[in-house]
Amino acid sequence: MKALLALEDGRTFPCRSFTGSGEASGEVVFNTSMTGYQEILTDPSYHGQMVTMTCPMMGNYGVCPEDMESGRIQAAALIVREYVDYPSNWRSTGTLAAFLKKEGILGVEDIDTRALTRHIRNAGAMRAIISTTDLDPSSLVEKAKKLPSMEGSNLAEKVSTDTPYLWRNNQPDYLNNCTLLDDTIWRQRGTKHSVAALDFGIKYNIIRCLEDAGCEVLVLPAATSADVIKSLNPDGIFLSNGPGDPEPLHGPIETIKELLGHRPMFGICLGMQLMGLAMGAKTHKIKFGHRGGNQPVKNFATCKVEITSQNHGFAVDLATLPKSLNEQGAVMTHINLNEESLEGIRNDALKAFAVQYHPEASPGPHDAAYLFTQFAKMMEK
Structure with a gap:
C-alpha cells in the first residue's frame, strides 16, 4: 500500500x-x-x-x-x-x-x-x-x-504508571487497594534493598537489573511527592528513563531536590537530566539525539571506554556544570566520545549518581552493568 x-x-x-x-x-x-x-x-x-x-x-x-x-x-x-x-x-x-x-x-x-x-x-x-x-x-x-514540538513537551506524565506496583514473577504486581503508602508495603524488607523507583517511562529490564542486584523495586507514579516517598522509608531512590523534554517536569524536579541526600539515588537517561536540573544545571536538546547500541563513552574513574546503548534527545548542558553542580560537590564521571556531551555525574556528599546512557541495554552491550551493583553497594553503607 x-x-x-x-x-x-x-x-x-x-x-x-x-x-x-x-x-x-x-x-x-x-x-x-x-x-x-x-x-x-x-x-x-x-x-x-x-x-x-x-x-x-x-x-x-x-x-x-x-x-x-x-x-x-x-x-x-x-x-x-x-x-x-x-x-x-x-x-x-x-x-x-x-x-x-x-x-x-x-x-x-x-x-x-x-x-x-x-x-x-x-x-x-x-x-x-x-x-x-x-x-x-x-x-x-x-x-x-502544526504538530507539537518535542521541546516543552511533558510526555513523561503520559507514560508513567497511575498505580504503584511491585515487580513480581517478571511482571507488575499492581497495588490497587493501596490508599496510603507506608513502609509496611515492602514484602522483602531485610532480605533485599528496598528501592522506590519514580516512573517517568521505566523500562522493564531496568527493574530486572535492579532485582538481579538484590533489590525489591516499588514503581511509583511520576507525580509521587517527596513526603510519600519518605514515608515509605526506602533504602534507595531510582529515577527512571522516559520521553520528552525534562524541563517541564516541575513537580518531579522539586521532589528530587527534596530527596537529594535523603537516601542513595541513581538515575538513568531522563533520570539524569532531572537530577541535573534539581542540582541547578540546565538541559538542552541535541540536534539529532543519540539512539543506538554502539555509543562510545569514557569512564573517567577507570579511563576505559564503554560501548553503550543510548536513547535520548536531550542532555544536561556541560557548560552549566562548573557553576551549578560543582558548588554542591558534583563531578563529571562519563563523557560521550563522539561529540563530548555529558554522560554521567556523581555527588558523593548527596550519595547520588546518574548516567545518560542505558546500562540495562537489552539487547545491547553489557559494559555498564556494574552500575546496578554500584547502587546496591551505596545502599549498604
Missing part, C-alpha cells in the same frame, strides 16, 4: 505500508542498533516518536512476549528499508507486522532510510507525518508543521 512521509522542512519520502492503511505523526528519529526492534518499539522513551531503523532488514526474527520493555508499543510508527514477513527464530510467537497491526501502529518499508538518516543528521530531528490516505506532499508538510 502506497504511503508518503513528509518532514516539516518540506522534504518527502515515498514508501509503502506493511501494516495496512493509516496515518501517524511525531518526531522522526533514527536508531543505529542492528537488533532489538521490539524492545525499541515498547520503550516508553520513544513515546511520540517515529523510529527509523538504519539496519536495512527488520522483522527477520519475529516478536516474543518476553522481550517487551513495557505493556504496549510506545513508538508512533516504525520506518524500515525492508520488512521480512517470514521470521526464523525458535522464540518467535508472531510476526512484526501482526504485532504492529494489533496495536494500530503504522509500519512502512521501501523507503530510502539511508537518505532519511543523513537528512536528519544534517537538519536535526524534526516533526513528521506518514500517511496512506493523504498522499499530497504539500498537505502533509502543512500537517507536520
Whole structure:
C-alpha cells in the first residue's frame, strides 16, 4: 500500500505500508542498533516518536512476549528499508507486522532510510507525518508543521504508571487497594534493598537489573511527592528513563531536590537530566539525539571506554556544570566520545549518581552493568 512521509522542512519520502492503511505523526528519529526492534518499539522513551531503523532488514526474527520493555508499543510508527514477513527464530510467537497491526501502529518499508538518516543528521530531528490516505506532499508538510514540538513537551506524565506496583514473577504486581503508602508495603524488607523507583517511562529490564542486584523495586507514579516517598522509608531512590523534554517536569524536579541526600539515588537517561536540573544545571536538546547500541563513552574513574546503548534527545548542558553542580560537590564521571556531551555525574556528599546512557541495554552491550551493583553497594553503607 502506497504511503508518503513528509518532514516539516518540506522534504518527502515515498514508501509503502506493511501494516495496512493509516496515518501517524511525531518526531522522526533514527536508531543505529542492528537488533532489538521490539524492545525499541515498547520503550516508553520513544513515546511520540517515529523510529527509523538504519539496519536495512527488520522483522527477520519475529516478536516474543518476553522481550517487551513495557505493556504496549510506545513508538508512533516504525520506518524500515525492508520488512521480512517470514521470521526464523525458535522464540518467535508472531510476526512484526501482526504485532504492529494489533496495536494500530503504522509500519512502512521501501523507503530510502539511508537518505532519511543523513537528512536528519544534517537538519536535526524534526516533526513528521506518514500517511496512506493523504498522499499530497504539500498537505502533509502543512500537517507536520502544526504538530507539537518535542521541546516543552511533558510526555513523561503520559507514560508513567497511575498505580504503584511491585515487580513480581517478571511482571507488575499492581497495588490497587493501596490508599496510603507506608513502609509496611515492602514484602522483602531485610532480605533485599528496598528501592522506590519514580516512573517517568521505566523500562522493564531496568527493574530486572535492579532485582538481579538484590533489590525489591516499588514503581511509583511520576507525580509521587517527596513526603510519600519518605514515608515509605526506602533504602534507595531510582529515577527512571522516559520521553520528552525534562524541563517541564516541575513537580518531579522539586521532589528530587527534596530527596537529594535523603537516601542513595541513581538515575538513568531522563533520570539524569532531572537530577541535573534539581542540582541547578540546565538541559538542552541535541540536534539529532543519540539512539543506538554502539555509543562510545569514557569512564573517567577507570579511563576505559564503554560501548553503550543510548536513547535520548536531550542532555544536561556541560557548560552549566562548573557553576551549578560543582558548588554542591558534583563531578563529571562519563563523557560521550563522539561529540563530548555529558554522560554521567556523581555527588558523593548527596550519595547520588546518574548516567545518560542505558546500562540495562537489552539487547545491547553489557559494559555498564556494574552500575546496578554500584547502587546496591551505596545502599549498604
